[in-house]
Amino acid sequence: MDGKRALAIFCIIIAAVSVAAGVWGRDGATIALSSLAVFFSILCFIYCSNTVYRYSAIMSITVLICTVLMVSVASYDSLVDGGVMSGHQWMCVCGIIHGAAIIPLIVMFFFSVAAIFNASFNWVVVPGLGWLVGMSMQLPKSALMLITQYSELEQEIISNTTLVVVMLVNLIMFIAFSLILRSVFKKNRYLITANGLEVMG
């Protein structure tokens, strides 16, 4: 097995470890994001060219770091119950960590779609739809939270304000990321194609 295929398999394992960490911490949001990372890393292994594996590695490692943070030092128990910060501050921290985990998922979404369906995206499509793709990850996140943390939602331990603030922080991060992506793609004439990241001829 060549080194690049080994890297792709490593990405799947890292993402799977992240799912396990999310399950251990009973954190529905990170279970969902880690599951998406597993899904995209498998798609990447099957369909994408070797050049995309490094993006898959960045995604899996980022998601793992964010999951470990959310179930350990950045959890509600550690920061709010531990008296480190207020509930509202924790909501923003939580939003930033979730957003950081989702951003590489957005990039891998475009690489996967391009590879599977032979698509080609330029500086208009990637940033224009990128922030929407990022926000779409809130739905599987919610579905998993509903399954794993139903009692906390029912008892309002996780409040509606928490959900709204986290989503808003995510939205701001994705729009900022899309703007950066737009300028980078436009300046370098990048295209995301079935072969990975290419420069428009």
Next chain:
Amino acid sequence: MNAEDVKERRIAWAMLILCPLSIMMMFVYVTLGYARGLAAGHPVEYLQLTCVLWAIIMTVLPILRLARLVSLPLWFIVLVYGNMYMYVISLCEGLYFNMLWWPDFTHVISSMVIASIVFIALCCMEAGSPKHVTFGSRGGIIAMTIFAAFSFGAIWEIMEGFTDILTGVDYMSYGALHTMGNLVADMLGVIIMAAVAWLLLSSHEVKDIASKVRLGRKKIDTNE
């Protein structure tokens, strides 16, 4: 004026007359006190105002079509107007209060409408893009429709949540479980619409779907 244009104009005239008329019949129904939404707890003025506003809103698309400014696919118009009727009738009949699953069901239908708008917009993008930019095969458009349409559920919940946070009153959301339920319902609606779009693309080209959306007098007159 070609045959398709004549047909579209006839439909627009029928909609312009029948849609507001039917909604105003709901207004009379509410005013006479027969609407079950009154017993369920909706104030009479709220239901009357809803009827009047939706009767006006329903005239917008036919007017734009008759003024040759907007032409949309018939299946899309049926979906949008079906959603509007469902909202007004279910509100007047008090279904939001009397049937626990109704709000989630309306979220499913509304997200289907949103997904159809996203799908049509993506078809137009595909048709109007240069050759080196494409969503690829139909699966590419469907995947993009699903992910882009999912996002509007979250954006809607942010809007609802912040309305309540800013006003300090639970006008639009009723807790975290309600928000979560809505998001899951949105997800279901998008998936249903994606399945419909998948079937639509099996019998129609992307360009055919995009060609049914014509904005501006010039495009409608020349039927481009």
